[in-house]
Amino acid sequence: MTPFLNIERPKPTAFVAAGQGHAPAAPAASEPPDVLPAAGTVVFEGVGKTYQAASGPVHALRGIDLTVPAGGIFGIIGRSGAGKSSLLRTINRLERPSEGRVRVDGQDVGELDENGLVGLRRRIGMIFQHFNLLSAKTVWDNVALPLVVAGVPKQEIRQRVGELLDLVGLEGKHSVRPGRLSGGQKQRVGIARALVHRPEILLCDEATSALDPETTQSILKLLRDINRRLGLTIVLITHEMSVIREICDQVLVLEGGRAVEIGPVWQVFGNPIHDATRALLQPLVHDLPDDLRGRLSVDPPASGPHAQVIELRYTGEAGIEPDLARIGAALGAPARLLYGGIDRIQGHTHGRLVIAVAGATASAEDLVARGIAHHSRVLGHVAIDD
Numbered sequence: 001m002t003p004f005l006n007i008e009r010p011k012p013t014a015f016v017a018a019g020q021g022h023a024p025a026a027p028a029a030s031e032p033p034d035v036l037p038a039a040g041t042v043v044f045e046g047v048g049k050t051y052q053a054a055s056g057p058v059h060a061l062r063g064i065d066l067t068v069p070a071g072g073i074f075g076i077i078g079r080s081g082a083g084k085s086s087l088l089r090t091i092n093r094l095e096r097p098s099e100g101r102v103r104v105d106g107q108d109v110g111e112l113d114e115n116g117l118v119g120l121r122r123r124i125g126m127i128f129q130h131f132n133l134l135s136a137k138t139v140w141d142n143v144a145l146p147l148v149v150a151g152v153p154k155q156e157i158r159q160r161v162g163e164l165l166d167l168v169g170l171e172g173k174h175s176v177r178p179g180r181l182s183g184g185q186k187q188r189v190g191i192a193r194a195l196v197h198r199p200e201i202l203l204c205d206e207a208t209s210a211l212d213p214e215t216t217q218s219i220l221k222l223l224r225d226i227n228r229r230l231g232l233t234i235v236l237i238t239h240e241m242s243v244i245r246e247i248c249d250q251v252l253v254l255e256g257g258r259a260v261e262i263g264p265v266w267q268v269f270g271n272p273i274h275d276a277t278r279a280l281l282q283p284l285v286h287d288l289p290d291d292l293r294g295r296l297s298v299d300p301p302a303s304g305p306h307a308q309v310i311e312l313r314y315t316g317e318a319g320i321e322p323d324l325a326r327i328g329a330a331l332g333a334p335a336r337l338l339y340g341g342i343d344r345i346q347g348h349t350h351g352r353l354v355i356a357v358a359g360a361t362a363s364a365e366d367l368v369a370r371g372i373a374h375h376s377r378v379l380g381h382v383a384i385d386d
């Protein structure tokens with residue numbers, strides 16, 4: 001028997017009508033793309049979602065047009081109520097869009113009949129914040145259950161479940177019930193269960209929000225590992241910016257049901273354009289320390305030695321990185337680092353430096369003009385000792 005983890009995932013069944021084997025599908029209401037996308041590709045086409053609540057219609061999603069590329073880790077962030085869950089749940093049709101369509105590997109999931117939907121949900125695993133495990137069943141039985149329901153032969157179930165429990169690091173916990181597991185171990189069971197049908201997509205709904213920081217790290221590492229080893233697409237929603245920073249390739253920012261910003265994580269985090277993105281990232285930005293702020297004056301002191309305090313920002317674009325020697329040389333005076341924070345995401349350096357320079361012969365703007373920083377501004381002046 002082919003080992004579960006090495007097996008090639010089935011080719012996407014796009015355009016094959018449910019219940020008709022490999023027979024061509026009936027003409028679709030909308031034309032599918034000419035070229036089959038890679039397995040694990042999700043395309044949102046003008047997706048809108050309106051809920052009919054007691055208080056009136058709630059427009060949860062509006063005009064979402066974007067592609068989740070196959071094989072990457074795609075994060076969705078946004079304030080509470082921005083529409084993250086609604087969008088995620090349209091992928092496996094737990095929610096149906098009110099407008100537009102969602103295509104998985106080219107196939108409009110809205111057109112699937114019941115059998116087609118069962119097939120789709122086997123190709124799309126899902127994990128949840130609160131794990132959703134059956135408390136009366138053992139770890140092994142929780143993971144095996146979807147295979148039993150699908151009528152998979154016993155021998156194959158034994159092999160797949162064993163391999164998956166090894167993969168998620170639960171070798172010694174086969175006969176334990178969820179009540180005796182830690183949160184991280186429960187999520188590992190959830191991950192193993194989500195992978196039993198060899199999905200091409202894994203949806204993660206706040207998968208680490210109930211976990212402590214150390215366990216979160218271990219689950220994120222496992223997700224990254226699974227993404228690389230199995231090549232599946234991961235789509236996750238989270239309110240933790242650190243999760244996005246840690247494992248995502250691309251990030252989408254939702255605000256009021258609209259996609260307001262999307263791009264590689266380094267780009268969106270390094271140079272957030274939309275106010276909603278800036279607000280979400282604000283907790284990662286540290287204000288000037290009080291003592292430094294207290295010493296700053298708008299104008300240079302009337303007498304005595306003083307230094308200009310300059311803030312330099314780096315967005316990660318074009319390989320520009322903080323270089324104190326170049327900064328000092330360009331300003332014509334040594335720069336003293338007062339404060340700052342530099343991060344590196346996906347090989348791009350972003351962050352800010354706050355420096356003090358006495359007797360500069362060039363202006364802060366010159367540093368930008370010379371490609372030494374992406375943005376600069378004078379924060380004020382401080383008196384210094386001789």
Ligand SMILES: Nc1ncnc2c1ncn2[C@@H]1O[C@H](COP(=O)(O)OP(=O)(O)OP(=O)(O)O)[C@@H](O)[C@H]1O
Pocket residue numbers: 051052053058059060078079080081082083084085086087239
């Ligand atoms: N079944 C429903 N009926 C009515 N309104 C709903 C329903 N589900 C979601 N909503 C509303 O749709 C909007 C988007 O909700 P959604 O859960 O998608 O947002 P979210 O970004 O995931 O929020 P959170 O981070 O708080 O989970 C919210 O205003 C929410 O109250």
